[in-house]
Amino acid sequence: MxxxxxxxxxxxxxxxxxxxxxxxxxxxxxxxxxxxxxxxxxxxxxxxxxxxxxxxxxxxxxxxxxxxxxxxxxxxxxxxxxxxxxxxxxxxxxxxxxxxxxxxxxxxxxxxxxxxxxxxxxxxxxxxxxxxxxxxxxxxxxxxxxxxxxxxxxxxxxxxxxxxxxxxxxxxxxxxxxxxxxxxxxxxxxxxxxxxxxxxxxxxxxxxxxxxxxxxxxxxxxxxxxxxxxxxxxxxxxxxxGREIKNLYPKNSHSPSSPAIQAKNLGDGKSFHDVSFTLHSGEVVGIAGLIGSGRAELIDTLYGLRQATSGEIWLNNKTIQLSSPADAVTRGMVLVPRDRRHDGLVLGMSVSENVNLGSLKDVSKMGIEMRAMALARAAKQIKDLDIRPPNPSMIARLLSGGNQQKTVLGRWLTTNAKVFLLDEPTVGVDVGAKVEIYQLVETLAQNGAGVLLSSSDPGELIGLCDRILVMMRGRITHEIDTDGLSIDRLVAMTTGATGSSVTRNKSVGAANE
Amino acid sequence: MSIKSLLGRYGFLFIIAGFILFFASFNPVFLQGGNLMNIVAGSAILLIVALGMTLIVATGGIDLSVGIALDFGAAFAVVAMKEYGINWYGAALIGIGGGSIVGLLNAFLTVGLNISPFLATLGTFFIGSSVQRIFTNGGGPISYRGMPQEFRDLAVGEVYGIPTEIVIAGVICLIYFIVLERSIIGRRIHAIGMQRSAAIVAGLKVNKYLIWSFVAASMTVAVGGLIAAANIRMFTPLSGFSYLLDAIAAVFIGAALHPRGRPNVLGTLVAVLFLGIVTNGLNLMGLNFNVKGAMSGIILVSALALAVAQSKQR
Amino acid sequence: MSKAKNFLTLSRIIDAAPLVIFLGMLIYIGFNAPNFMKFSTMQLVLNQSVPVVVVCLGLSIVVMAGGDGVLSGGIDLSIPATAVLSAGIIAQQLAQADAPLWLAIVLAFAAAAIVGLINGLMVTRIGMTPLLTSLATFVAVVGVSKLVTSSRRINVDDPFIVFLRDGNIFGISAGVFITLILVLMFYFLIHRTKWGINMQAVGGSRDAAEMSGINPSYYQMWAFVLAALTGFLASFFILARGSGSSPGTEDNLMLEMVLATFLGAAFSPRRVVTLWGAVLGAVLVAALSIGFKTMGVNVFWTGLIKGSLILVVVALGALSVKVKA
CATH class of the missing domain: 3.40.50.300 (P-loop containing nucleotide triphosphate hydrolases)
Structure with missing residues (x-):
């Protein structure tokens, strides 16, 4: 050559x-x-x-x-x-x-x-x-x-x-x-x-x-x-x-129970309007949409990072007011943010410090941090999630994207969180770590947590979710069951290539294929 | 361990040792117990101010108005005793309360109005200085010779043979060490200071910690004001400003000594003692006032540069 | 849609507010102190503002080359100390050592250049933050200048300095005229040359500059040296204004410099530190100081007013960011 x-x-x-x-x-x-x-x-x-x-x-x-x-x-x-x-x-x-x-x-x-x-x-x-x-x-x-x-x-x-x-x-x-x-x-x-x-x-x-x-x-x-x-x-x-990955996505077998989080006519006056949906415990619901569709702002509002101007958020069948993420976390709702280097991790702190940051009270006595307890908890997450290198004192900045994301997830797994908001959890994550994160999402749902997954990867949404909410220009335009849903059709819906009528019937997606 | 890495880790301690030897060779008095006690006692107020600054820098901010908190602490206490005949501990509490006004204003400006700490505390500094000038009709001191002995003892008394100011500074230092370096509150404050947005998403009550940090820092610094007032039995307006630059330098030298470059209580303590040694040593050398000023300024710059350079070596 | 429009106008009102507040206060002063609106007062305002304007040029350059985050970005608080040191050297040489003017100027220039180099080296080589570096050099330089002048006031009656104070060029006072030339020169350097635009690129995004083959350290280094040289230039106007050098000028000059430069950022439509903003800020602050004086406001109150002013303006800036988000 x-x-x-x-x-x-x-x-x-x-x-x-x-x-x-x-x-x-x-x-x-x-x-x-x-x-x-x-x-x-x-x-x-x-x-x-x-x-x-x-x-x-x-x-x-x-x-x-x-x-x-x-x-x-x-x-x-x-x-x-x-x-x-x-x-x-x-x-x-x-x-x-x-x-x-x-x-x-x-x-x-x-x-x-x-x-x-x-x-x-x-x-x-x-x-x-x-x-x-x-x-x-x-x-x-x-x-x-x-x-x-x-x-x-x-x-x-x-x-x-x-x-x-x-x-x-x-x-x-x-x-x-x-x-x-x-x-x-x-x-x-x-x-x-x-x-x-x-x-x-x-x-x-x-x-x-x-x-x-x-x-x-x-x-x-x-x-x-x-x-x-x-x-x-x-x-x-x-x-x-170096090996064949047959299934990127785990087999899902969910049994949705009571409503975990509900949005009722939620709007922020600018980026999204009149958003209503229900996420049940033990269920994975996806949000699809282009950048600017209001998807990111909706997630931020559900977590208390932004304030809604209309509508209500219900958690466990009770209406709640969130003035900051601290309110969400104390109620068992947590976020894995889209920009993990900026919002997810304190990059200058160690894996252990980052893992324990959301639940410091559990590793303290009378307000004093028990370092052995903190390290042991971090070590457990490192082992469970296969965070590499397996060193709790490693500075988060030095980890690869996938391992950083697992560290953020590890923080919330140490709490008793019941609702997980995942915003673009696999952006910049390699295939191996992706599969592990997918498995983790599945495990969360099987253990009864409600997972709301906002993603720009249509394959990921269809592979992981029970239902998908499609957002366009600040509104939910489709709510669709993933059974039999093709990637092409989902992309068509997110880009507005199909009609704009709101499809609310769960079986419509499958019937149209 | 190679010489380079040895210098990297302990370089600054070698520098301190070098200065001690240098001063001791000029004047043997330097190493005598009484003088060493003088150095520590002379550093007490700066240590207290620098600790307050350490807290603010740990939250990711800076406080240019520490001098005002110190002045307010002194002014409120002296006026309370002189004009209202309030007893010594009541006056001390009022002084600390007066200092907290400064912290509350800073908290309101930074957290409430979202102004950057540098500009907010600069504004507080302008306003606080002006208030002092107005109140004292241009900056004349308020002297109170008849101050109760107990109050005076804050500066000149002794507890088990140790000067009270050292005891006070030591206790505050210990409290700061426990809170900032060993407690979960401190862990959260460091997280907020290093990466605010991540701390918010992690569910920390960031605003609460910022507000309390400003208030706690200003109350701490006001204690320094009480000691200063007790020492000279008067309130001298605008005298707190002189501690500002030394306090900032101490915090950043201390941060440079930390393995991960974080502002920390022990580092601040070491840096304050270093500055105390230099001041005291130059005094004992019997230099002209102006020469002394120039030298301590140059030593400050060099020490900072060395400490930071050393921390980058790691 | 109508809501979006309301937001736009609200943000516009807030954008314009800093300037409106200032002009409003000047007009208020004008009505209450008839002398204020006279040509001579305006001359006085410009004369008063000259040293601040010159050091503001230096600070703007450092901020532009270092980015406008106060804690981590570019800032040089040591310029006023350099100015006072330079003034001290000139005064001491002229009045006490009987040196010729050129020698005094060379020595002062050298001293300022050294301060700039030290700042630049500490920031670019050692990696100290500019805020910390320049606070430290501020202290050291003030110490050295006290050593030079023995902490005493030194009178200067050199004809050149007197000309700067009393002279006229084309009917404008000499100091103001020369400062105007300086401002134009700096404007050309920063906005009309490759060098200037590359320097702005370094401050705007260090990574972007580096990717484009621009060496950030080189520009940061020069920014500090230039800033120190504005201190050197300002020293002549300090000497002229005070008919000599006096200790303690630096504190007030530093505060006024920071106030004017960051007020200037609030005036600029992009909310970044600019040369024109800084110059305008310096002149308006001087106008207010003199205005309050002519109104007979107690001088002790000026700090309070200035402090509140910077807070109001900066708070409006923060608010406008919030409204637009």
Whole structure:
């Protein structure tokens, strides 16, 4: 494959005590979209950082366009025409689009910055190359997430020197409607002959746009798929995990009993209106909806993070007033928030401190913390949930996404919580940890807890839930039984592609299939 | 253990030891028991103020108005005794109550109005200073020579041979240590200070803790004001300001000494004693007042830089 | 829909409130103290505000390069101390050491540059927070300047300094004219050059800047050095205003600088610290101080009024964020 634009061969990288890359290889052909998949810790991001010149590899070779690059520095890689679209947006909120596109590569004349020219060129690039119309004077903070992503892409490509672009989880922050916009832009780049590496947890996107796929496991290249079809996902998972995962989702056998939480005509005056539903104990109910559908705000309101302006929340058949999450927690209702690094964990505290944070009274005598008790409780959760590394003194910041999420769940499992609000619990979590979290949700429901699962992954909603509430523009448009519900139909409902009539009959979903 | 990691962990203690040796070589009096007691006694008020500051910094804030709480503590107590003839412990309680006004105002501004602690306490500082000027007609001291001996003993008395101010500071230090470092209240306060949003989602009553922290800190600092007033038998307006920068420095040097960089009671204690040693040592060297000021300023900057640099080594 | 509109107007009212409150108070003063509206008073206001305006330029730059979170972002409280040190050195050299003006200026410049370098190094190399760093250098620099002046007032009658106080350029007082030039120069540097926009990028998002090949430490370092140099520049106006250097000027200057700069953020539509906001804040604060004086308000009350003012304005800022959310 001497015509490859990028050849990384036998790359080895060790960190103290860890072999992160073990003779891993990656080669990309000109003009192709090359998928890179693997579980968290498989070495995807490490090899990307080696390519970027951020990490120095201990062994192996790297050549771009048949030219061996002996000293891999960020500058050398940039000069070779390799660009990176990082997962985080990294934009200044109060900068304009033009300022952001030209950040670090501003156009200047004898009298300082050429603001007008920068604006025109950035607008032109966005329109011609990415097919979006954005005013160059708009502030970043007034843009949607997808547009921000496009600005980020424009910044990497505006100098027209790019030959290979690396996308690291580009759709992670996007709603499903916005994903299409981004994928369309990526396809346009391909038409212009730019090669791309596409790193993603979302296998549906990989099978959708990639020409070839490299699979990493334990720091090694375990498979290269030269042909990708719509139904390749199963084979990809098998290669990633190293075993066949027959069932991502546990078999559910729920027996709903009394109502756990009820919303009655709930509204916050802005993001959602007139929301009514019932979640029973021993039941898993899903909430589907695009970003901006009011899903996130509804969850926050149920937990007391936001205040409702109309309607009522009932818990265990009693109406309740929540002025803060503390009120919810004392009543046995807990939240696993969507942004676990910001809201879920105190990142600077240890696993033990985080696990015990919600129930400190249980590990204290007369207000004094009993450290042995606290550590023992954390150790139990670490064992039950298989949190790795199994060290209660480990700082939460250093854990992987899946293990952080398990730590948040572990905190609530030590309490007597009966109602669990889970908001996007598996975003950024690898397949192995996902399966464990799914099993945990199932166990919770079987033990009689009520689980409300808000998610943008339709497969997850159908696989785990008894019923799904579909929200659109702040209202529940469908309430549907998951028996026989197809992913396509659920996506159609969340995007409003079906009629907007409210389907309340539980069996309607199945009957329509 | 390599020298580097040894320095990383105990570097600051070596620096303190170095200063002690340096001062002792200049003047043997420095190491005598009486002088060491002087150092500790001289650090008592700063320790009390710095402990209040430690609490606020642990909640994730900062308090630029500690000086006002100290002034109010002194002013309310002195006025209560002088103008209203209230007995010494009544006056002490009124002083502490006066200090709590400052904390209540800060709590209202930060929790109620959502103003950042830096700007809120800066505003409190402006207002509190102005109130003192208005009340004292421009900043003249309120002297009360006839203050009851019991009150005076807060500063000059002894308990079992130990100066009362040391005993008071020691007791407050112990209480702070238990509450902030050993109790579940302290655990919650640290969580709030490190990541407020996560603490809210974890179901902690964040506002309650913030309000009480401001009030408790200002009441603590007011105790320092009582000792200051007892010491010189008067209330000197705006004198609390002089403790502000030392207190902040002590808290952050102390935080830098903590393995995880958290503000903590023992670290604050070590840092306050270090500042006390430097002040006392420079005094004993018999330097000119201005030279002394410049040197202690430079030592403060260097100590902070070293402590932080050392904590980054780990 | 009508509700959403109400919210918009409410947030607009709150947005405009800080400026409205200020102008309202100035108009109130104008009605109650007829002298206030005179041209000479306006001149006095501008003259009074000059040193604050200059140090505000420095503080704005540090905030822009470091981000506007007060605790973790950029702030430099040591600028006024640097100004007083620089003023002290010049005064001491001119009045006591009989040095020529150029030598005094060189020494003061060097001292200010050293303070800026120390601040910058402690922040970028050691990783101390700017708040802590600059509080500490404030104390140290005040200590050193007391050493330089022996804590005494030193009179200066150098013709250049006197010209700054009494002179006129194109009918405008010299100090105000020179300050105007300085403001324009800083404006060009910050908003019209690649250097300035990259520096703003560092403050806006350190990560974004780094990803774009901008070195954040380099800009933060320079921000502190520039800030210290505004202290050096301000020292001339301090000397001119007081006809010499006097100890203890720094406390009040620091408070006024912080007040003016963060008031300026409340005036700006984006609610971030800007050069123009800081300048406007400094002038308005000076106008209020002098206004209250001409009205005969007891001077002891000014701190109370200023303190309440900053709280009201900042609280309105917090409220506007809440209303918009």
């Amino acid at each position: 001497s015509d490859a634009i990028l050849v990384m061969k036998d790359i080895t990288k060790t960190f103290p005590g860890v072999l992160a890359l073990d003779k891993a290889s990656l080669s990309v052909l000109p003009g192709e979209i090359h998928g890179l998949v693997g579980e968290n810790g498989a070495g995807k991001s490490t090899i990307i950082k080696v390519l970027a010149g951020v990490y120095q590899a201990q062994g192996g070779s790297l050549s771009v366009n048949n030219t061996l690059i002996s000293s891999v520095t960020p500058q050398a890689i940039h000069d070779a025409g390799v660009r990176f679209i990082h997962q985080e947006l990294h934009l200044v909120p109060h900068f304009s689009v033009a300022e952001s596109v030209f950040m670090g590569q501003e156009l200047t004349g004898p009298f300082g910055l050429l603001r007008k020219q920068m604006r025109i060129r950035s607008e032109e690039f966005l329109r011609k190359t990415l097919d979006v119309k954005i005013d160059g004077n708009t502030l970043i903070r007034d843009l949607g997430t997808a547009e921000r992503k496009l600005v980020q892409i424009a910044r990497a490509l505006i100098d027209n020197q790019a030959r290979l672009v690396v996308f690291d989880e580009p759709t992670a922050p996007l709603a499903s409607g916005e994903v299409g916009k981004l994928l369309a832009a990526i396809r346009r780049l391909k038409e212009r002959g730019i090669a791309m590496i596409y790193v993603s947890h979302y296998l549906s996107e990989i099978t959708n746009i990639c020409d070839r796929v490299t699979v990493f496991r334990n720091g090694q290249t375990v498979a290269v798929f030269n042909e990708i079809k719509k139904d390749s996902a199963g084979a990809l998972i098998e290669a990633m995990v």
